[in-house]
Amino acid sequence: MQLRYVLSELRQGLRRNLSMHLAVILTLFVSLTLVGLGLLLNSQAQRAEEHWGSQLQITVFLCNETATSPNCTGEVTPAQKDAIINVVQENPEVADFHTESKKEAFEKTKELFSEEYFARLPTSPSSMKESVWIELENAERYQGIRSAVEGLDGVSNVRDQRAVLKPIYAAIDALKFGAIGIAAFLIFAALLLVANTIRLAAFARRREIGIMRLVGASSLYISLPFLLEALVTALVGVVLAGGALAAFMYFGVAEGMQGQINFMPWIGLPEYLAALGAVALLGPLLTIFPTLVLTRKYLKV
């Protein structure tokens, strides 16, 4: 009896306020999609950073057999390597560093390409270069360490990440903050819409609610239809946003940019699922929280 009452109230409530519920759903849909996009861009930036290093890094590539640099006389010797690492260790501009073996470099490169394409490349672990990844104390102070290692025996070349990565990271950051900034405004709009919806619904049902209070219905019982309405609109918004994000992942990333830009790894299913999870939590929170606050206000026993 109770469940049937609650469900019929829910159906009635959704129908009575259809246009308001649609407004809430659409606003939630767009804002959750943007939040999801912001999260995806964030993971994309992280993936790029894992691969390329951050803006604070410079990479010192060591000689291999085919290196043509004048400092190279064939494969770097252990003694040369120790000398290079020593210089890096002593330099005050260096915050931290790690080395990357040929095999690690090979695995990283493999990640960028599809398997069939990669199989056709003349790449093997031995054709890669060992490298030292240096984290700078300060992105602006890199000349000292650069000139210190550049002339050393066994150093093939020094890559300054800042020049390469700055525009890419700047673009990702701009998109990310743009998406999250717009999402913040839309979330605010969604909260106001939820509040208005409840106000209208409480007004439309004021007689029922008045009688329920009078005969001693519990607060939970009175506010349950409102909470369920909030939950349903949130779920529809989450499903739509999940679909839009999936479309972005499929058409935008998997079928789009991944094919054309293969110098960095792209986000995939795990990142999508993480973003979806966050959106699935945020959506109900955005409708249920104001509903709880406002039902307390409007439906006060």
Next chain:
Amino acid sequence: MIRFEKVTKAYPGQARSALEQVSVDVEKGEFVFLVGASGSGKSTFLRLILREYRPSSGRVYVAGKEINRLAGWKVPRLRRQIGTVFQDFRLLQNKTVTENVAFALQVIGKPKAQVESLVPETLEMVGLEGKGDRLPDELSGGEQQRVAIARAFVNRPMILIADEPTGNLDPNTSVGIMKLLDRINRTGTTVLMATHDAGIVDQMRKRVIELEDGHVVRDQARGIYGYQN
């Protein structure tokens, strides 16, 4: 059953208190008329019993509970022991007579079987057998008030509060309603009725509590509406 101890109720922003040092004791099973001019404090008195407000000072006991101290979540439980009837009936226009009465039980979670036995029984008691499928606007004012009484009484409350229940009804219909309230009173339910209807009060000869400017100016067993009659 209902006990007011030196109860004062002041509304914020109003110079004069709605109730001032009111002490009243109503026993279980009593029938009490609450009379007085508009603004004398009758409604405040009733609303304090329902715990729609808390008193500014003093104590109100209802059904053995001190309502000042009653936690918010326990208020619904208190109200299940009190039936309430208003001048304007307050029926749900889109529900039938049966649905209106059943509503009061459904929303407090009564099992279906109980609803199905209590509702027709109560409708019969108030004299509405055979009219369960009508909508409120198909009924006369007196019949609508009977529906409202059925809704207030269907859960067999210990207290029935009636705020000018005959205010919208003609004298003949009012007599019928009063007979019904009297019958409910005879089942042991305490009835508290605020009214302006001198004829009814004089006829019934029940206890009369008169309020004036928030003070109890008269509390008389088997009283009449005014001093002179």
